[in-house]
Amino acid sequence: MWRWFKKNDKHEIEARKNILRSILLFKEVDDHTLIRIARVLETHNLRKEEVLFNKGDKDYSLYIVVAGKVKAHVETHTFAIFGPNQYFGEYSLLDSTARSTSVTALEDTQLLRLNQKQFYEFLYKIPSLSRALLLGLVWRLRDYNVLESELTAKNIEIKRQKEELEVQRKELEQLNQMKDKFFAIIAHDLKNPFSTVLSLSELLAKEFSNFDPENIHLFIEQIYKYSNKTFNLLENLLQWSMLQTGRLTPKPQNANLADAINETIDLMRGSAQQKGIALFWENPTDCFAFYDVNMITTVIRNLISNAIKFTGENGKITVRVNAEGENYRVSISDTGVGIPPEVIEKLFRIDSNPTTLGTNEESGTGLGLILCREFVEKNGGSISVTSQVGVGSTFHFTIPRFDKRS
Numbered sequence: 001m002w003r004w005f006k007k008n009d010k011h012e013i014e015a016r017k018n019i020l021r022s023i024l025l026f027k028e029v030d031d032h033t034l035i036r037i038a039r040v041l042e043t044h045n046l047r048k049e050e051v052l053f054n055k056g057d058k059d060y061s062l063y064i065v066v067a068g069k070v071k072a073h074v075e076t077h078t079f080a081i082f083g084p085n086q087y088f089g090e091y092s093l094l095d096s097t098a099r100s101t102s103v104t105a106l107e108d109t110q111l112l113r114l115n116q117k118q119f120y121e122f123l124y125k126i127p128s129l130s131r132a133l134l135l136g137l138v139w140r141l142r143d144y145n146v147l148e149s150e151l152t153a154k155n156i157e158i159k160r161q162k163e164e165l166e167v168q169r170k171e172l173e174q175l176n177q178m179k180d181k182f183f184a185i186i187a188h189d190l191k192n193p194f195s196t197v198l199s200l201s202e203l204l205a206k207e208f209s210n211f212d213p214e215n216i217h218l219f220i221e222q223i224y225k226y227s228n229k230t231f232n233l234l235e236n237l238l239q240w241s242m243l244q245t246g247r248l249t250p251k252p253q254n255a256n257l258a259d260a261i262n263e264t265i266d267l268m269r270g271s272a273q274q275k276g277i278a279l280f281w282e283n284p285t286d287c288f289a290f291y292d293v294n295m296i297t298t299v300i301r302n303l304i305s306n307a308i309k310f311t312g313e314n315g316k317i318t319v320r321v322n323a324e325g326e327n328y329r330v331s332i333s334d335t336g337v338g339i340p341p342e343v344i345e346k347l348f349r350i351d352s353n354p355t356t357l358g359t360n361e362e363s364g365t366g367l368g369l370i371l372c373r374e375f376v377e378k379n380g381g382s383i384s385v386t387s388q389v390g391v392g393s394t395f396h397f398t399i400p401r402f403d404k405r406s
Contacts, residue, residue, distance in 0.1 A: 013038050016112065019064060022085045024139040033126055041112040046070070046105035054102045060092045060116035068109025072101040081106070093119045193226040193233075200226075236367050239298070243374055250292040250378045257287045257328060257399070260297045261319055268304050277311050279304070281319040289328050291399045295375040299383075302368040303332045303395045310393070311336035327381065327398040338389035347385060348373040372397070 016038035020026045026034060046052060046068070053059040055074055064087045072080045072088060079101055082088050088103070093116050122129055200219050208216070242248035261281055272279040307317045315335040322329045339347070347369050376383045376397045387393035 016041055019066060019085060019112065023064065023087050024143065025087060025090055027139055029129065033129055037114065037122060040118050041114055044111040044113050046109045046111065048105055048107050050105050052103040052105070052111070053099050055100060056098045058098055060096055062087060062089050062093050062114045062119070064112040066110040066112055069106040070103050070109055071106055072103050074101055092116065193230045196226045197223050197230070236371055240367060240371050250295055252290050252292050252379060254288055254290055255293050257289050257321065257330070258284060260293060260300055261321070264297060264300045264304055265319065268301070268308060271305070272308050272317065275308065275311070276314045277308060277317055279317045283320070287321050287323070287328055289399050290402050291379045295379060296399060299372045299375050299397060300330070302372050306368065307332055307334035307336065310334065323401065324398070326401055328401055329396055329398050331394050331396045333392060333394040335392040338391055339385065339387040339393055340389055344385055344387060348383070
């Protein structure tokens with residue numbers, strides 16, 4: 001427990017003067033004036049949890065903590081805690097407005113009080129006090145400015161960290177979706193064709209002599225069909241995984257887009273003819289662009305393959321290329337079954353990517369369109385689709401006509 005000062009005690013006055021000297025508000029005040037102020041200071045004692053004043057009270061005084069500790073608060077929210085040789089309420093010496101917070105003792109506390117009336121009397125009698133106190137207030141404001149600057153810097157850092165955490169959260173969410181998609185493909189889309197190939201090859205191995213040439217030929221065709229499908233799936237999986245791990249990066253070059261389109265049409269024409277589908281490029285012409293040949297060829301192949309899958313017998317698939325400013329727009333249109341609006345919204349999203357059987361019950365993983373989107377975007381373009389159920393669909397993608405980096 002501290003020693004309580006006695007009224008007008010010489011040691012008490014000296015101790016009060018030293019307390020006044022130790023705080024910024026009176027930093028520039030001379031000793032003679034400090035002693036005069038020390039004599040009129042009132043001692044105010046609080047017990048633990050006792051309230052000094054409440055928010056809204058008209059208490060116009062400066063308080064200095066001699067010993068103990070108090071908190072400035074509004075209900076349960078604490079704004080500041082003041083301990084020995086700290087002060088509060090200096091603005092109440094000049095501003096006659098109600099208190100904006102309550103002050104309560106956190107432990108037994110001794111305070112010194114200078115009220116507004118006494119303060120005005122000193123200002124009138126000692127003109128130099130105004131300048132000294134003004135300098136003290138400037139020091140106080142400088143402290144506030146430093147504190148505000150530090151708080152601002154910390155808030156900016158907290159905001160930056162929050163943004164980084166949000167980015168990491170989204171990345172983890174996407175990685176989790178990719179993991180789920182990957183396992184779904186492994187568990188279903190790879191297992192089924194392998195099961196079929198194993199079953200057919202086992203039959204051939206065990207019962208080869210019991211089958212006529214026509215059935216053997218049919219089995220071999222089925223094995224080829226499912227093996228080819230599985231190989232294409234594995235190729236897509238490999239490219240997709242390499243993209244996610246950063247091992248597959250675009251290597252753009254100036255190349256003729258016509259070569260990629262013609263080669264893909266020649267490759268896919270046999271599949272189209274089996275369903276009686278007309279596959280052609282409308283108004284073919286040379287169109288040099290700046291792109292990764294392998295990536296964009298994969299995009300064209302996937303989009304034409306999808307068009308064949310979802311177009312019925314005697315349908316039509318048309319490829320178009322149009323120059324639009326700095327880009328080429330490649331469009332692949334079909335007269336197929338079309339896509340409902342609610343499905344279009346999910347086509348390029350890995351978290352809810354739908355899979356639909358083709359007109360001849362052809363199955364897929366939904367991975368192809370996701371791969372198309374990533375390949376197109378890696379090449380500086382964009383991909384979209386327009387469709388009408390029962391009429392057909394058109395997939396569009398763009399690629400730069402020239403190197404935009406130069």
